[in-house]
Amino acid sequence: MSGRLQRMQQIISLLREHYGDEPRQGDEKPDPFKTLIGCVLSQRTRDRNAVKAAEALFKAAERPEDVLRLGGDRLRRLIRCLGFYNQKSRYITGICEALLKEFGGRVPDKREQLLKLPGVGPKTADVVLSYAFNRPAIAVDVHVGTVAKRLGLVDDGAAPEAVKKTLEALVPPEECRLVDRGFVRLGKEYCRSRAPRCRECFLNSLCDYPEHGRGEGRSARTLRA
Numbered sequence: 001m002s003g004r005l006q007r008m009q010q011i012i013s014l015l016r017e018h019y020g021d022e023p024r025q026g027d028e029k030p031d032p033f034k035t036l037i038g039c040v041l042s043q044r045t046r047d048r049n050a051v052k053a054a055e056a057l058f059k060a061a062e063r064p065e066d067v068l069r070l071g072g073d074r075l076r077r078l079i080r081c082l083g084f085y086n087q088k089s090r091y092i093t094g095i096c097e098a099l100l101k102e103f104g105g106r107v108p109d110k111r112e113q114l115l116k117l118p119g120v121g122p123k124t125a126d127v128v129l130s131y132a133f134n135r136p137a138i139a140v141d142v143h144v145g146t147v148a149k150r151l152g153l154v155d156d157g158a159a160p161e162a163v164k165k166t167l168e169a170l171v172p173p174e175e176c177r178l179v180d181r182g183f184v185r186l187g188k189e190y191c192r193s194r195a196p197r198c199r200e201c202f203l204n205s206l207c208d209y210p211e212h213g214r215g216e217g218r219s220a221r222t223l224r225a
């Protein structure tokens, strides 16, 4: 077994021990439309503002046709607490129009179709596939990328798409969501871009990131990969 595969298995086990298990596939019945729009709302904004905007919007409109009926002014007012609310309102209007025109009002479950919707990039598409359609996809955001690189699971210079492909090859399909949510949480709580809390981190024993303080550096990590 390769060093990376073995390390991934140990990481999965510690993520489960520390953060608990994820709901099993099929236990949750998320609404794909709300998942997609919620994800667009949450781009480049604080979580609590995204939740507030999503609650206000979904109280007023739950389906693409309802959102379009609101009109641009009302939509912007409902999500005004967000950063980039003008741009997001344009994206949401464009998404609703495309869903109605091309997909009978439903959210498509193919990555390439999701990626053609306004404001939908790889991360948003993968979140929708994973959380709305229970597909084994890892959504790479800044936290997932940073954690994966520092743990030596992917190469330092890897682009997000390469991080995704490498992680999805290392993680068993049924564990993708555990790793996805676990890395995001780890990135917020411990593996912060500046001043990571390596000494308190529960993955400390598996990590040889230079700031981790055990004297091992990137060369050691490369040798182990």
Ligand code: SF4
Pocket (backbone or CB within 6 Å): 147, 150, 151, 190, 191, 192, 196, 197, 198, 199, 201, 202, 203, 204, 207, 208, 209, 212
């Ligand atoms: S030990 Fe430090 S660098 Fe490694 S995963 Fe934990 S916080 Fe990140």
